[in-house]
Amino acid sequence: MIQLEHVTKTYPKASRPSLDEVSVGIEKGEFVFFIGPSGSGKSTIIKLLLHEVTPNQGRVVVNGRDVTSMRSWKIPNFRRSIGCVFQDFRLLPNRTAYENVAFALEVIGKTKAVARRVVPEVLELVGLGGKEHRYPHELSGGEQQRVAVARAFVNRPLILLADEPTGNLDPDTSIEIMRLLDRINRTGTTVVMVTHDSNIVNQMRRRVVEIESGRIVRDQARGVYG
Amino acid sequence: MQRLKYVLSEVLVGLWRNVTMTVAMIITLAVSLAMLGASGLMYLQVNSMKDFYYDQIEVAIFLNNDVTDQQRSDLDNALKSDPLVAEVIYESKEQAHEKFKTMYADAPDLVNAVKPGQLPESFRVRLKNPEQFQQINDKYKNNEGVETIVDQQRLLDKIFNILGSVQNMALLAASIMAIAALLLVGNTIQVAAYSKRREVAVMKLVGASNWFIQAPFVLEAVVAGLIGSIIAFVGLFLGKLFLLDGSLRDLTELLTPLSWADVLLMFPLMAGVGALVSAVTAWVTLRFYLRV
Known part of the structure; x- marks a missing residue:
């Protein structure tokens, strides 16, 4: 599903590479944690997979497509097969939960009728039934992140990328979000999560890839943080 | 349909959100386009005047007071057989x-004060090509009985030179205003892109196509360009109505009259230039401020 082959990424003006000759493969339906201290390069992986940055060396293959050499006009379509969740939720403050999710559908050309059918369903799935018409500031942090997950999942993407999704949440809420991601993973969606939340990694007992100074130092099938 | 509606409502919201800047942008565009239209009209005008007057101008060969009948008929024959x-x-x-x-x-x-017989007799000669005055002058100026040879074209050339430089000045002013207008368009688009940065970030994230992200901004500029060209056209229309057909009527009658069709012809020119130039500016601005 996802292949990184000898990927090196050095940001302009950086003294050392963020990722240094990294090779890793992720199968369809897997749930993988990328862990490591701040600045270890784990977030760069998400950016590479989204084609927000391109590697200096090596190949990134997602869903059988070489992202590295992808034409820029093909990127939008490519991104529709990937859902994405961030630490800061990235919701539109002037739109309700329903409108935030519907917006993601409308801007890729889905009709209002499709949105009316699909959005309540996915909001129900993430546990926000009855709160569709609340604005982000009327929702708790955990609920806002659920909206973000709903938006990422509404297109039924093959891959869900999560960049520190629990970074702004308290431990109990974090665990609820993790249950949600786990449920999404069980529908067959590949989940790639970048985190440094040891609690969560230890509870989930999923594959752990540890990165330090741009290199993979550990890759364990049912790992813990630590 | 859905997406078209979205894009159009975004355009209106975008223009209204920053209404002072929008007004400034439209006014500069309008003035610049009006200058362009005016210089376009002047160009058409000078051309039609050239056609009109060059067709009529003649070379005047004035004869001496004491010219003999023989000299006169010799000259007449020479001119009539001149190619x-x-x-x-x-x-x-x-x-x-x-x-x-x-x-x-x-x-x-x-x-x-002028008695009959005081004014010289002359041959009025129309040339096949009005540019060939010099050859005629060289050929006949030393003929017996010829006083002077006058080329009316020189006089007209002076008038056309003045009109030409007025036209150039209008074009220069139009380009300077155009630079100001383009900077304003760029700035407006930048502000619009900034105020919509969250939406743009989400759109990129969920894979909205580039044209869909950029279209509202580009169309915003195009609409401003079109409104500017409409105002410029109204300006030209009023200028023709009140200036050329009004207070400057005498001058207009001396020159060839400016037709309404020509004024109307300037509208597609101004609208096209206004819309195209704004669209290109907006698009270029977006390439810098909205990396997709």
Whole structure:
């Protein structure tokens, strides 16, 4: 599903590479944690997979497509097969939960009728039934992140990328979000999560890839943080 | 349909959100386009005047007071068989005086002061190509009985030169205003892109196509360009109505009249230039401020 082959990424003006000759493969339906201290390069992986940055060396293959050499006009379509969740939720403050999710559908050309059918369903799935018409500031942090997950999942993407999704949440809420991601993973969606939340990694007992100074130092099938 | 509605409502919201800047942008665009339209009209005008007057201008060969009949008929024959000449008309002293009287009918004192016979007789020569005056001049200036040879084209050229430089000045002013207008368009688009950065970030994230992200911004600029060209057209329309057909009527009648069709013709020019230039500016701005 996802292949990184000898990927090196050095940001302009950086003294050392963020990722240094990294090779890793992720199968369809897997749930993988990328862990490591701040600045270890784990977030760069998400950016590479989204084609927000391109590697200096090596190949990134997602869903059988070489992202590295992808034409820029093909990127939008490519991104529709990937859902994405961030630490800061990235919701539109002037739109309700329903409108935030519907917006993601409308801007890729889905009709209002499709949105009316699909959005309540996915909001129900993430546990926000009855709160569709609340604005982000009327929702708790955990609920806002659920909206973000709903938006990422509404297109039924093959891959869900999560960049520190629990970074702004308290431990109990974090665990609820993790249950949600786990449920999404069980529908067959590949989940790639970048985190440094040891609690969560230890509870989930999923594959752990540890990165330090741009290199993979550990890759364990049912790992813990630590 | 859905997406078109979205894009159009975004355009209106975008123009309204920053209404002072939008107004400034539209006014500069309008002034710049009006200048462009005016210089376009002047260009058409100068061309039609050239066609009109160059067709009528003649070379006047004035004869000496003591010219003999022999000299006159020799010159007449020479001119009539000259391949450069299209037409020769002889104007006697009496005819010259008649013409003088009608031309200066407003000034009877002047007319009375000039007696018949004081004005020289002349050959009025129309050339096949008005540019060939020099050859005619060289050929006939030393003929017996010729006083002077006058080229009316020189006079017209002076007028056309003045019109030409007025036109150039209008074009220069139009380009300077255009630079200001383009900077304003760029700035407006930048502000619009900034105020919509969250939406744009989400759109990129969920894979909205580039044209869909950029279209509202580009269309915003195009709409401003079109509104500017409409205002510029109204300006030209009023200028023709009140200036050329109004207070400057006498001057207009002296020159060839400016037709409404020509004024109307400027509208597609201004609208096209306005819309296209704004769209390109917006698009280029977006390439810098909205990396997709």
